[in-house]
Amino acid sequence: MKAKGKIGLLLLIVALLLSACGGESGEKAEGSKGKEEKVKLTIWHNFAGDDLRAKTVRSFIDQYKQDHPNVELDAQAIPPDGYRQRLSTVAAANEMPDLFFVYAGSHSSELYNAKLLQPVTEALDAHPEWRDKFLPGAFDAYKFEADQVYSVPLGMSATSILYYNTSLFEKYNVKVPTTWDEMMTAIKVFNENKITPIALGNKAPWVAQSTIIGSLADRVTGTDWFKNAVAQKDAKFTDPQFVEALGYFKELVDNKAFQEGANSIDNTQAEQYFIQGNAAMMISGAWTLTNLAASATEEQMKAIDVTVLPAIPGGKGDPNTITGGAGGGLALSSRTEGKAKEAALELIYAVSGPEAQKAIAESNSMVMYDTEIDQAKVTSLYYKAFNLVKKTGITPVYDAYLSADAADVINNGLQEIMMGGTPESVAQKVQDAQARSVTP
């Protein structure tokens, strides 16, 4: 009686499909469920890994769970590789979780434009002593409206720190560059000695943009010009000063500052190339501190020191600066209301409050918050960088301000320059893309 068995199975499948189809009406059921006793709250974040920072953030979420037995917290740690894809998909279906991690820049602003976010200003105003200890500009990226803040940064992205290997500089008797000429001299000397001057892992094309061009261009054009060009008011990316800035990047490429094949290795591989002494310098962000803390020895790190990029002759910008800004933070879904919203705001405070900021800073990761850290808890290199960043100004990272489209264009444009493209054509493409997004 095989036949009957098979038919039975087929019917079962069909029935399953049909019954599944029949469930449409229950869509909004969640709203009416009795939730007097327990508040349901969902949070999505990408602190899924094994690094210290991820573990620290997770521990604060767990702490909140323990302290709030009345809240039924569903915390999802999503692999960073797929985080944006997942969030975009649920956003398309309008099924956002209550709280979710957002990146500064186009990610959060696009979500804001789609009316998926609501302000979290209340949480800040409830704890003024906390609010006032954030560094200047900490909320700039999240102030989509005057007086309203849409997320609280969990970290700081300092993206253009110049790391250098002191033993290589001593060995070849090179001065740590503070001017562009000194930089060129250093590149020449290291090349003559078969040492890669600057390690770069630009396979993910945002790297050169985030770590190099932002700082380089700011030194040439000054910050005001950039903000105007982003708004497409009185400034364009085809202006001579921006072409000149791209020209400096091309000068680095033409003088073989980067190792060959830099466009096909990833950031981690470049860091390793650098820490093993194959390259004298590396221009990278604070994330390199976190990565090296996990993968390099304290001995290797002792040879490394940090500074800012050299000044550019005749530039309009302040040379004692690093590109950076608020890192990602938690944002609140526009659909979350009532008790769930109260609980969500408390969770934001728990995860990004003073204690959390200190703990994150002590996990070898920069924060946008004025806090003291225990030197014994962090690596020596991180401590150096921490103090460097305290003394320098912060200028905007390009992709935090450009539209997603224009950021994509400049990322690829820099790779193009590394492959022989001209600054003029790249500048034109960036201008076109930004103009398209500002006035569609």
Added chain:
Amino acid sequence: MKIEPALKTGVTNDQSLQKGNGGNGGMRRDLSGRQLAVKGLSGLGKLLLLVYSVITLYPLYWLFISAFKTNQDFFNRPYGLPLVWMKENIVRAWELGHMGRAMVNSTIVTLAAVVLTILLSVLAAYVLARFPFRFKKAVVGIFLAGMLIPIHSTLVPLFIIMNKIHLLDTYGALILPYTAFELPIAIFLAMAYMASIPREIEEAAMIDGNGWWGIFGKIVLPLCTPIIATISILAFLRFWNDFSFALVFINTQALKTLPLSLSLFSDGFGTDYSLTMGAMAIAVLPTIVVYLILQEQIMKGMVAGSIKG
């Protein structure tokens, strides 16, 4: 089809094929010399195959040695054996990635989807290969179109559909789409295979008084063992390794499958290679075992066939 007479030699299939590489010029040379040359060629061929195999197996070996290295060792000596054998990598990857639970989930989802794929596809293929009916061409065409679809474009619509029918965050959210997307390939492989099974066997069974279900169960299914094994291998690998659906359609930690565990140790700014490799080494083991088992099934088809002959 006309087959021109050629010299009949005792050489086996594979040897004669290699000999063909040299063209027909030497065909009339004396037999013993030829056979010697053939043996030499066959030896050389085997050597080449062996070298190719070793090269091909190297990445697997590399994965396993890398899984036991520290991050530093991984970068300093990418090809060497581990300086210290870090069993902790495996243990930590297992624990941090919740890989025990994930392994169970992956097994349930993959097995269910493979069984469903086989059942539905072989049945459908049998109908499409053997029965004339209206709209047959249209049905074949629709399934054919299914092979062309890049899955990423279907994520959002699928998510919306599954949300509507309350399938999200269940095993079904993976089993049903996995099966649906694998059906076209499975059906076409099975159809092509059935086209080469002589109809006489089925006709004989029909005369013996079997209905369609009987013929299908008693004759067609057993004859299809090799292609079923083939379909299973392909489907198994696809389901076991899928990242996108698993990422988007599953919420609960308790239902998460293996590929999600593999990408935990990379954050876009850097990758912890020792843990990533450790997790991958764990995830790859079942696939190797399954492949080896199913390969034997493909070969069993040959044995069954020769007994009949």
Added chain:
Amino acid sequence: MPTALRSKGFIAVALLPALLLFLMFVIVPVFWSAYYGFFSWKGFGAASFIGLDNYREMFQDGIFWRALRNNLILVASSIIGQIPIALLLALLLLKNTLFSRFVRSAVFMPMVLSTVVVGLIWGYIYQTQFGLANTVLRMIGLESWTRAWLSDPQVNMLAISIPINWSNVGPYLVIFIAALQNISPEVDDAAKIDGAVGWRKLLYVTLPMIWGTVVVTLVLCISGSLKAFDHVIVMTGGGPARSTELLATYMYNSTFDVYRYGYGSAVSTMIILISALLIGINYILTRQKSG
């Protein structure tokens, strides 16, 4: 004997579950996604209907054409590379000796590996400073041939197609072996008596017997190559400067990186149309051959 009515019932019951499942989870989403292709939509928020503008833009976008060219390179390399190699290996490894078992398993192994591993190890092979490819070239005195294999737009698409082909031979080998198993020994014997050996047997006996399978593998090759995604994402991410962009990576980037969901949907609809076209051509060509 089953009656016509009973066979109708059988057809319905045997075919419908597969068809329903397939329509619901594959075909409906595809049409749905094609529909989004007529909108300017970020993937969230408001959408506005723009007719064929996405397609118009696509045809004017140099990156789309480059991606298409790269995909066609992959299609060609996979048809030239994977199928003949797999068929040859299948014929050589048909016997169930320990040796052929070992080789068969070895050939299949890249397929079980995660593409991340394949991408990493080939990344090491192609690495400019101390990678295997350049080291070997230097050793045999071909210093001038060394390159940044994955960065240099002159060669990187070729460099990428090698690992893709290498890791995909396995499934075709398995498919061919299953098909060859199915040739009954009588056919073999008959061929021997007729004196068909070597190429002749392959051309006049073996190939016609498994022709249906060959056609399916060709279709798989074409559709697989046009959907290719993982290897490129891992090895180059479509770069540098989009020189290794494929249609699928282009679609993915449009959808999830620059928030142009509508445009991405239009691209993916295009991928389906192009595959259908190529498979149609393939169908006409292979039918002539077998007829």
